[in-house]
Amino acid sequence: MNVFDWIVQLLGIALAVAAAPVLVGWVNQCRAWLQNKSAPSILLPYRGIRKLFHKDAVIAENASRLFRLAPYVVFGTMVTAAAVIPSIATRLPFTQAADAIALVGLLATARVFLSLAAMDVGTAFGTLGARREMMIGFLAEPALLVVIFVVSLTSATTALPLIAERLSAQSFTLTPSLAFTAVAFTMVLLAENARIPIDNPATHLELTMIHEALLLEYSARHLALMEWAAALKLFNYACIGVAVFIPWGIATGHAPLSLAVSIVLLGVKLLFAGAGLALIETLSAKLRVFRAPEFLATAFLFAVLGLLVHLLLGD
Amino acid sequence: MNHGFNSPLTLSLLLLTAWSLVALTGLLRPLSIAFVGRTLFPLGALIGAVLAVVAAVSLYEPAEQIVLPIGLPDLPAHLRLDGLSGVFLILLGATSAGISIFAAGYFRRGEGTAPGLLCLQYHLFLASMGFVLLADDAYAFMLAWETMALSSYFLVTTQHRIPEIREAGFLYLLIAHLGAIAILLSFGVLQGGSWHFTFDAMRAAHLNFHWATIAFCLALIGFGAKAGLVPLHVWLPEAHPAAPSPVSALMSGVMLKTALYGMIRVSFDLLGQPVWWWGLLPLSLGLFSALYGVVFAAAQTDMKRLLAYSSIENIGILFTGLGLAIVFAGAGMRAPAALTLIAVLYHAMNHAFMKSLLFLGTGAVLHATGQRSLGHLGGLIHRMPWVAWLTLIGVLAIAGLPPLNGFVSEWLLLQSFLFAYKVPHPFINMLLPLGAALLALAAALAGYVMVKFFGVIFLGQPREPALKRAHDASFAERLGLAWLALGCVLLGFLPTHVISLFSVVTRQLDLGGLPASDAPWWLLVPIPERQSSYAPLVFFAVIAVVVVLSIIGVRRFYHQRIRRSPAWDCGFGGLNGRMQDTAEGFGQPIRHLFQPFFAIARELPGPLDTHPKYRLEIGDRIWRALYQPLGTLVRRVADKVAWLQQGRIATYLLYSFVTLVVLLALML
Numbered sequence: 009m010n011v012f013d014w015i016v017q018l019l020g021i022a023l024a025v026a027a028a029p030v031l032v033g034w035v036n037q038c039r040a041w042l043q044n045k046s047a048p049s050i051l052l053p054y055r056g057i058r059k060l061f062h063k064d065a066v067i068a069e070n071a072s073r074l075f076r077l078a079p080y081v082v083f084g085t086m087v088t089a090a091a092v093i094p095s096i097a098t099r100l101p102f103t104q105a106a107d108a109i110a111l112v113g114l115l116a117t118a119r120v121f122l123s124l125a126a127m128d129v130g131t132a133f134g135t136l137g138a139r140r141e142m143m144i145g146f147l148a149e150p151a152l153l154v155v156i157f158v159v160s161l162t163s164a165t166t167a168l169p170l171i172a173e174r175l176s177a178q179s180f181t182l183t184p185s186l187a188f189t190a191v192a193f194t195m196v197l198l199a200e201n202a203r204i205p206i207d208n209p210a211t212h213l214e215l216t217m218i219h220e221a222l223l224l225e226y227s228a229r230h231l232a233l234m235e236w237a238a239a240l241k242l243f244n245y246a247c248i249g250v251a252v253f254i255p256w257g258i259a260t261g262h263a264p265l266s267l268a269v270s271i272v273l274l275g276v277k278l279l280f281a282g283a284g285l286a287l288i289e290t291l292s293a294k295l296r297v298f299r300a301p302e303f304l305a306t307a308f309l310f311a312v313l314g315l316l317v318h319l320l321l322g323d
Numbered sequence: 324m325n326h327g328f329n330s331p332l333t334l335s336l337l338l339l340t341a342w343s344l345v346a347l348t349g350l351l352r353p354l355s356i357a358f359v360g361r362t363l364f365p366l367g368a369l370i371g372a373v374l375a376v377v378a379a380v381s382l383y384e385p386a387e388q389i390v391l392p393i394g395l396p397d398l399p400a401h402l403r404l405d406g407l408s409g410v411f412l413i414l415l416g417a418t419s420a421g422i423s424i425f426a427a428g429y430f431r432r433g434e435g436t437a438p439g440l441l442c443l444q445y446h447l448f449l450a451s452m453g454f455v456l457l458a459d460d461a462y463a464f465m466l467a468w469e470t471m472a473l474s475s476y477f478l479v480t481t482q483h484r485i486p487e488i489r490e491a492g493f494l495y496l497l498i499a500h501l502g503a504i505a506i507l508l509s510f511g512v513l514q515g516g517s518w519h520f521t522f523d524a525m526r527a528a529h530l531n532f533h534w535a536t537i538a539f540c541l542a543l544i545g546f547g548a549k550a551g552l553v554p555l556h557v558w559l560p561e562a563h564p565a566a567p568s569p570v571s572a573l574m575s576g577v578m579l580k581t582a583l584y585g586m587i588r589v590s591f592d593l594l595g596q597p598v599w600w601w602g603l604l605p606l607s608l609g610l611f612s613a614l615y616g617v618v619f620a621a622a623q624t625d626m627k628r629l630l631a632y633s634s635i636e637n638i639g640i641l642f643t644g645l646g647l648a649i650v651f652a653g654a655g656m657r658a659p660a661a662l663t664l665i666a667v668l669y670h671a672m673n674h675a676f677m678k679s680l681l682f683l684g685t686g687a688v689l690h691a692t693g694q695r696s697l698g699h700l701g702g703l704i705h706r707m708p709w710v711a712w713l714t715l716i717g718v719l720a721i722a723g724l725p726p727l728n729g730f731v732s733e734w735l736l737l738q739s740f741l742f743a744y745k746v747p748h749p750f751i752n753m754l755l756p757l758g759a760a761l762l763a764l765a766a767a768l769a770g771y772v773m774v775k776f777f778g779v780i781f782l783g784q785p786r787e788p789a790l791k792r793a794h795d796a797s798f799a800e801r802l803g804l805a806w807l808a809l810g811c812v813l814l815g816f817l818p819t820h821v822i823s824l825f826s827v828v829t830r831q832l833d834l835g836g837l838p839a840s841d842a843p844w845w846l847l848v849p850i851p852e853r854q855s856s857y858a859p860l861v862f863f864a865v866i867a868v869v870v871v872l873s874i875i876g877v878r879r880f881y882h883q884r885i886r887r888s889p890a891w892d893c894g895f896g897g898l899n900g901r902m903q904d905t906a907e908g909f910g911q912p913i914r915h916l917f918q919p920f921f922a923i924a925r926e927l928p929g930p931l932d933t934h935p936k937y938r939l940e941i942g943d944r945i946w947r948a949l950y951q952p953l954g955t956l957v958r959r960v961a962d963k964v965a966w967l968q969q970g971r972i973a974t975y976l977l978y979s980f981v982t983l984v985v986l987l988a989l990m991l
Contacts, residue, residue, distance in 0.1 A: 061881045068890035070784055072704045074715075084869035091865060102865065104846060105858035106725070109734055113725040116770055120722060123774045129890045130702065130783030135904030142774050143912040146767035153737070153763040157756060160741060166855040225890060229877050301916050312760060319744055319753045 012262040017091065017100045023271070024090035028243035029053035029236065031282055038286035053239060060232035068129040068225055078125030079226065079233040085118040086240040095247040096270045097259040098169035107166040108156045111248070112149060115200070118237070119145045126222040137221025140297060144206060144218065147304035148196045154311035155189045155196070158318050159252050162186070168251060176255035184321065188314030190253045194288075195307035197245045199300065202238070204289040206300050216294065243278075250277045331381030332389055332404040332457070335412060338374045339453040342367060346446035353439025360427050363442050365799075367449065368423035374453070375416030381409045382827045388459060394466070401521050403459035406828040407592070410668055411456045411584045413824075417810060418576050418675045419449055425683045425803025426569035428796070429690070435482035448474040448573065455581050461510040461520035468506065468581075472499040475578060478570040479562050491561035498558045502548030506585070509541035513593055525593045535594055539601050542589040543608075550582035550638045552605075553612040554945045560619075563631035564695065568686025571627060575634045576679035580671045583641050587664070590649055591832045599653025599748070606646025610758055613639030613765040618920050620772045621913040622941050624697050624906040626685045629776055630678065633721070636765060637674045641667055643762060644736050650746060650755070651739075652834060659742040661829035661837060662849055666735035668825045673720065673728040673814055680717035680807035681776075684710055687800055688780060691793040697776075697906035702785040706793040711781040713804040718777045720811040722770040726859035726866075728814035731821075731847075733766055734857060738849060768913075775909045784900035816859050818847045907939055914941070922947055 033050040040047035049055075067075065092106045092114070106114065123138035123145075160166040162185070163174035199206040202219035211217050223234050251258070254277055259270035295303060345367050352358045386405030394400050404412075426445070430438055451474060454467035476499070480492035514520055515528025530538065544555070551559040563571045586605070590597050616635030623629035644667035651660035685695075687710045694700055704711040720727035740762070743755030785791060796804065814821060819842075826836035842848040848856045877883075892898040914921060922942035928935030967978075 061877070064882075064884045064886055066886045066888050069887050070702065070705070070890070072782070074704065074782070080870045080873050081866070083873055084866045087869045088862070088865050102861070104856045105861040105865070107855045107857060109737055109855075110725050110730070110857055110862070113723065113730050113734075116722070116767070117719070117724040120719065120724060120770055120774055124778055124782060127774070127778035127782040128704075130900065130903045131890050131892075131898065132902050132904060135778070135783065135909065138774065138778060139904065139909050139912060142771040143916075146764070146771045149767035149770075150760055150763040154760045157741065157759060160855075161744065161756075165853050166738065166741070167853075170854055229881060233873065233877075298915065308760070312757065315756055315760075316753060319756065 013099050013101050016097045016259075016262050016267065017102055020094075020096050020100065021087060021091050024093075024095060024240060024243055024247070025087060025236075028239040029057065031243050031246065031278055032239045034279065034282040035242075035286050035289075038283045039289055042286055042290040053235070057232045057236055060227075060235070061229050063228040065228035065230060067227075067230075071129050071225070075125050075128040075225075076230065078121045078128075079230040079237070081121045082118045082125075083233045083237045083240075085114050085121075086237045086244065089114050089118075089244045090240060090247075092168065093244055093247045094169040094172045094251050094258065096274055097262060097267060098173045099260065099262060100169060103167065103169045108160065108168050108171065109153070109166055111168065112152055112156065115241070115244075116145065116149060118241070122222055122234075126225070129225045131225065133221045133224050137218055137224070140218045141222055144199050144300060144304070147301055148199045148307070151192055151304060151308040151311050152196045152200075154308065154315055155193045155252075158185055158189045158311065158314045161315075161318055168248075172251040172255040172258055173260055175252065176258055176260075183318075185314045185318035186253065188310050188317060190249075192307045192310035192314065193249055193253070195303065195310070197249065198285075198288065199304055199307070201242045201245060203285065205292045205295050205303055208294050216297070218297075246278055246281050247274075249281065250274065330387055331377050331384060331409075332387045332402065334377045335374060335381070335404060335453070335457065336389075336402065338370050338377065339450045339457075341370050342446045342450040342453070345370070346443045346450065349439040349442030349446070351439070353437045356431065356438050359438040359442045360430060360799075363446075364423050364427035364430075367446055368420045368427070371416045371418075371420035371423055371449070373416070375413045375420065378404075378409045378412035378416060379824065381412075382406055382824055386831065394462065398462055400463040401459035401523075402457045402463065403522070404457060406831040407584065407587060408456045410672075410825060410828055411580060412453065414580055414672050414675050415449070415452055415456065415577050418679050418807070419573065421676075421803045421806035421810070422569050422572045422576070422679055422683065423803075424806060425572075425686070425800050428799030428803070429569055429686055430567070431690075435480075435484060436477070441478070441481060444474045444477045445570070445573075448478060448578075452577060452581055456584060459522045461507075461514070461522075461525075465503070465507060465510070468503060471578065471581070472496070472503065475570070475574055479566040479574075481567050481570070482565075488565040491558075491565040495558040495562040498548050498555060502545045502555070505541045505545030505548065507545075509538050509545055509589065512538040512541065513589070522588075522593060526595065530594070532598070536598070536601065539590060539594060539597070540604070542586060543604060546582040546586040546589075547605075547608065547642070549585075550579050550642070551612075551635050552608050552638060552642055553615050553635065554949055556612065556616070556635045557943065557946055557950055559635055560628050560631040563634070563682075564625055564627035568627075568682050568689060571630075572679035572682035572686075575630070575682060576675040579634060579638055580675060583638075583645070583667070583671055586642075586645060587667075590645070591652065591664075591834075597649045597653045599650050599746070600751075602646040602649030602651075602653060603751070604646065605642040606650065606755075606758060609639045609642030609644075609646055610761050610765075611639070612636070613643060614761060614768075615639070615920065617765050617768040617772060618913060618917045619941075619943070621768065621775065622910040622921065624910075625695050626688070626697055626700075626776065626780060627682070627695060629697075629772065630681055630685065633769065633772060634674075634678060636769060637670070637678065637721075640733075640736070640762065640765065641670055641674070643758065644670065644739075647736075647739060647743065647755070647758070650751075651742070654746050654748070656742065656745065657834050658838065658850075659739055659745075661826070661834040662735065662742075663739040664829050664832070664834065665822055665825045665837065665849075666732055666739055668828060669735060669814075669818075669821060670732035672821070673732050673811070676807050676810040676814060677717045677721040677729060680804060680811065681714060681721065683800070683804055683807065684714035684717065685780075687796040687804070688793075691795070692787075692790055694787070694790075697779045699787045700780045700785075700790065701783045701787075701900060701903065702781070702790060703793060704781040706790065707781075707795045709801050710796050710804065713801070713808045714781065715777060716808040716811055718773045720815065722773040723766045724770070725857075726815050726863040728811050731815060731818045731857070731859070735849060736762065738853075738855060741853075771913070775906065779906050779909060783903050786900045786903065816863070818857070818859065819844055822847070822849070920944065
């Protein structure tokens with residue numbers, strides 16, 4: 009552990025915080041192209057955040073301190089999560105503080121604060137959103153944990169950088185267990201990030217919205233932080249997927265060259281991931297809220313299948 | 324061995340005696356709230372805190388035994404303080420300190436039983452739990468166990484003028500005694516033909532495989548009944564809401580753990596080496612209880628019932644872990660067994676703190692509003708900020724969120740589940756990891772339940788106008804809550820210290836401690852070769868730093884203007900507290916998803932109703948399928964037997980005569 013590791017660590021966090029809105033912009037752009045619309049600028053999310061920061065915050069009369077604190081906590085947990093995930097390098101000092109299971113716990117913390125804040129003002133939408141968000145959450149979390157079990161059994165550790173290191177040391181073979189879990193993980197990613205089969209990020213139709221319902225009472229800087237945190241969440245999930253399923257090329261030291269290669273490779277992987285996400289969102293229709301459990305139960309079963317296949321074949 | 328006056332065992336005995344004395348002192352001025360509340364309960368709390376310290380010190384000393392010539396002639400009481408007893412004594416002392424301080428400000432006039440009597444029952448309850456943990460022979464154990472059951476029965480029925488509470492108390496007493504019979508029988512088997520009922524004799528006895536299995540199953544039934552393991556859980560959701568909140572806290576936080584203590588004592592200590600497949604019983608029952616409890620908790624509308632079901636969930640988690648530890652120990656995997664047992668002890672300690680905290684929180688709300696039903700609460704964070712923020716710590720802890728304590732034990736348990744594939748038995752080693760998946764589901768659902776619990780009570784708008792007059796808790800109550808919240812935080816932040824205490828237990832139970840690692844004190848690395856680590860302090864520090872930096876950053880670079888306005892009402896106007904989601908509404912997705920669990924009776928209004936009525940009752944299928952037929956059967960048999968009671972002296976004399984004749988005939 010030395011000063012270079014810390015620099016790489018801070019670089020990784022800064023990269024995540026800075027690049028997260030770009031990823032959202034890229035997904036939106038891809039989706040617009042696929043749907044034959046003229047695409048917005050890739051930098052649009054930034055402009056949105058900047059605009060929101062400059063506005064006056066309007067807060068409901070009976071909002072408590074929890075309501076005002078929640079955006080900072082959610083943003084803070086997402087930045088911490090970004091620090092835990094080995095996105096560009098595996099020798100990160102902070103990743104010792106939390107392994108993959110703790111990461112799941114961290115994401116759950118953000119979800120709970122988000123839901124509590126939504127219930128704070130006491131409107132029908134907020135509570136509705138909170139209960140739907142928690143429903144999606146409790147269905148997605150076990151699936152995500154089983155995914156993590158499979159990769160930790162494969163690599164004999166739950167520490168994410170070691171998982172990435174050990175999996176990237178393997179040759180490029182698609183093991184059946186990892187294939188199943190990759191499908192499960194993608195489904196969890198869609199559900200947890202309010203993407204189309206489960207939720208529509210572009211809707212404000214009251215009957216269907218989940219994530220937007222949670223944010224309905226937020227404005228200005230609080231909303232900006234929440235949006236930024238949501239972008240970071242997507243970025244984090246994408247980086248978990250990259251680190252676990254396509255880790256090849258990640259820097260295992262802190263040589264500048266390998267780091268540069270790693271950053272470029274991460275960018276390319278995320279470009280493909282974002283395009284894939286846009287494709288999924290374009291090709292599928294939104295499910296009714298009560299079909300969401302089936303969707304996530306399928307994800308859970310895929311993950312369990314991956315686990316069983318791993319234990320049976322021992323790959 | 325240290326037999327002096329200052330040995331931990333002697334000191335603990337003195338402290339337990341002090342509790343009994345406090346109990347009796349309550350009778351001096353039975354009607355004085357001031358005397359009981361301001362003097363006796365704080366004194367009890369102090370004794371609890373000292374007991375915890377003494378028990379913690381005892382962990383660094385070898386186990387010690389003492390024989391006291393009390394009780395029946397030729398049946399002296401054997402007492403022993405070892406690591407396992409020590410850990411549970413810490414739990415008892417530390418949690419009860421917070422609960423007693425809270426109780427000092429909680430009990431008021433007009434709560435049924437007179438305060439002095441309540442003080443007697445309460446402290447007797449505490450002392451008997453202590454003696455359960457120290458007992459080293461079956462007689463002393465059963466005596467303390469029964470005292471515990473009886474004193475808690477009277478505490479549950481504090482408001483004995485309400486018929487429902489009497490019923491709940493009776494149900495509790497009934498199941499407690501069924502359990503006690505099973506435990507008694509289990510001890511009867513464990514002595515193994517030596518007819519010595521000391522635990523030492525039981526350790527020395529060599530049972531053959533069948534008798535050992537019978538003893539284990541009986542113990543599981545007996546202690547499972549006390550712990551509230553499904554299907555013996557039915558008393559729990561009735562008794563907890565009936566009892567005053569500090570009593571619920573004590574029962575849920577501490578008493579249920581004595582059952583866990585008994586189970587660990589029997590399976591790892593008295594039985595010696597457990598057989599691996601025994602573990603599958605508590606494991607599967609535990610998983611089912613965890614899921615069952617949490618699903619029912621999500622559907623409840625009474626805040627204390629919700630917490631009671633959540634206790635069933637946590638007991639389920641504890642027994643799951645215990646089962647896994649038995650499987651590991653039986654399969655000869657000592658290191659994973661030690662890790663799992665430590666996770667179980669850790670979770671027991673955590674649950675004692677968090678559940679007590681939550682129960683006391685509901686007590687404060689109950690006093691401030693007089694409401695137990697979630698449908699009549701809401702928005703209390705404005706009126707009762709102390710209670711709300713301290714309860715929030717308990718809520719986040721029990722939802723298993725890092726960096727608080729609930730997460731640590733969950734993390735340890737999941738880590739130990741990752742060893743399960745190494746169990747050298749085909750199929751089982753594949754099924755066991757699925758247990759981890761179910762455990763994760765239960766833990767995630769606990770988050771749902773806790774958001775509902777906190778959100779509906781403390782957040783939103785008040786659902787009743789009367790709530791605007793709610794007041795915050797008194798100083799003593801806040802102190803009690805703060806003590807328990809502090810426990811949750813410390814248990815979460817200092818896992819390495821807690822674990823080094825607990826590894827005394829696993830070493831004494833011959834499982835060995837955790838492998839040594841050269842990690843610094845703030846970094847938890849339970850299994851060095853796996854390199855999984857967790858550092859809650861660093862973790863929390865980073866979140867805190869980011870939060871503070873972002874607050875400062877936003878202020879520095881932008882502005883901090885805030886405008887208050889009414890909540891957005893979609894332009895219709897007239898938004899009020901009753902338009903919020905209800906507790907029933909919040910549980911609706913769960914009812915929908917887990918329909919087979921529930922027996923739902925629903926009455927929905929039709930479109931033409933002039934007086935629309937909505938009624939929803941959620942029943943327990945196990946109650947209907949198992950207990951109701953049993954109850955009907957017992958009643959029917961009792962009706963038949965009642966025929967014997969003709970009510971005439973002549974008939975009864977005839978019975979005596981016939982009995983005598985029959986006995987004489989048999990003798991000859």
